Amino acid sequence: MYVEQGYKGEIGIWKYFLIPLGFIGLMVLNYLAIVLLDLDIEAIMEAEINRKGANLFLIEMLIPFIVGLALLFLWVKFIHKQTLTSLTTSRQKIDWKRVFFAFVLWSTITIVITGIDIVVAPEDYILNFRWEPFLYLLIIAILLIPIQTSFEEYLFRGYMMQGIGIMAKNRWVPLFVTSVLFGLMHLGNPEVGKLGYGIMVYYIGTGFFLGIMTLMDEGLELALGFHASNNLVTALLITADSTAFQVDAIYKNVAEPDLGFDAFLPVFVVFPILLYVFSKKYQWKNWKQRLAGPVLSREEFFTSNNDETQV
Secondary structure, three states: OOHHHHHHOOOOHHHHHHHHHHHHHHHHHHHHHHHHOOOOHHHHHHHHHHHHOHHHHHHHHHHHHHHHHHHHHHHHHHOOOOOHHHHHEOOOOOOHHHHHHHHHHHHHHHHHHHHHHHHHOHHHEEEOOOHHHHHHHHHHHHHHHHHHHHHHHHHHHHHHHHHHHHHHOEOHHHHHHHHHHHHHHHHHOHHHHHHOHHHHHHHHHHHHHHHHHHHHHOEOHHHHHHHHHHHHHHHHHEEOOOOOOOOOOOEEEOOOOOOOHHHOHHHHHHHHHHHHHHHHHHOOOOHHHHHHOEOOOHHHHHHHHOOOOOO
8 A cells, every 4th residue: 555655644735746846847947948048958968068077067967866855855754744664665664675676677687788789789889988987977876876766766656656646546647647747857858859759758658667666566666776777777888969867988879869669669568578577576466456446545544554653
């Protein structure tokens, strides 16, 4: 009963709106600035990287997410009076084995797929590896990128999933809303300008994948591990002029970006296979109920759990 874990805090509709609206508002303003001012994000990023260096620019990009995660945790603790554990999972404690399993599984798949692509199309890549910049990148990435991905997971699949679910009294509305908003959050990324709005199928599809994973597993652990692996390993392996993370990665993709089938392959092939693997390992059942069923009322939740910790 992951969505119902929100009952373990003080609800209040206004409390659930302030943090998401603030973040989404900033994303909207950022996107409007890009569109209305006709900004060339790729050129701006290139100029900033040349001036500051790739690693310092990466740190500056990630700082807002660090601040965001800290504010979200403080808001949940002091305004909602909810524990981090109940925001993370329906289990008695956070299952770190789940986090590490998802991280290792997706890291392995990412490395294998990237290696195959480099072998099959070597003309699309140049070796970009330099020891000193890469070591700095490695340290920054390990320390900060999981914080960035954790903020997005706790905001969308955690805080908003619970808040919207409790207000809508079902599971499909928060799944749909959080997945679409997660995808739209990436509208300001430079790859959208290069590839067009078709790439939003990937971002929104990824949102649905992470949301399904969270609801079926009744916790954020798998989503946290997957998302951290996706951004961390990709940042270390591959960079390109059209990506949000332009860093001193091992390889640089120099192919002209285009919206081919490879952009949709994860959503329609790889992610369903991963869901199948997770469902077998963790014995997921009752898909219809967990993804679209009703959310228990506050009284039903505490009664079913014989829980006296109501606030």
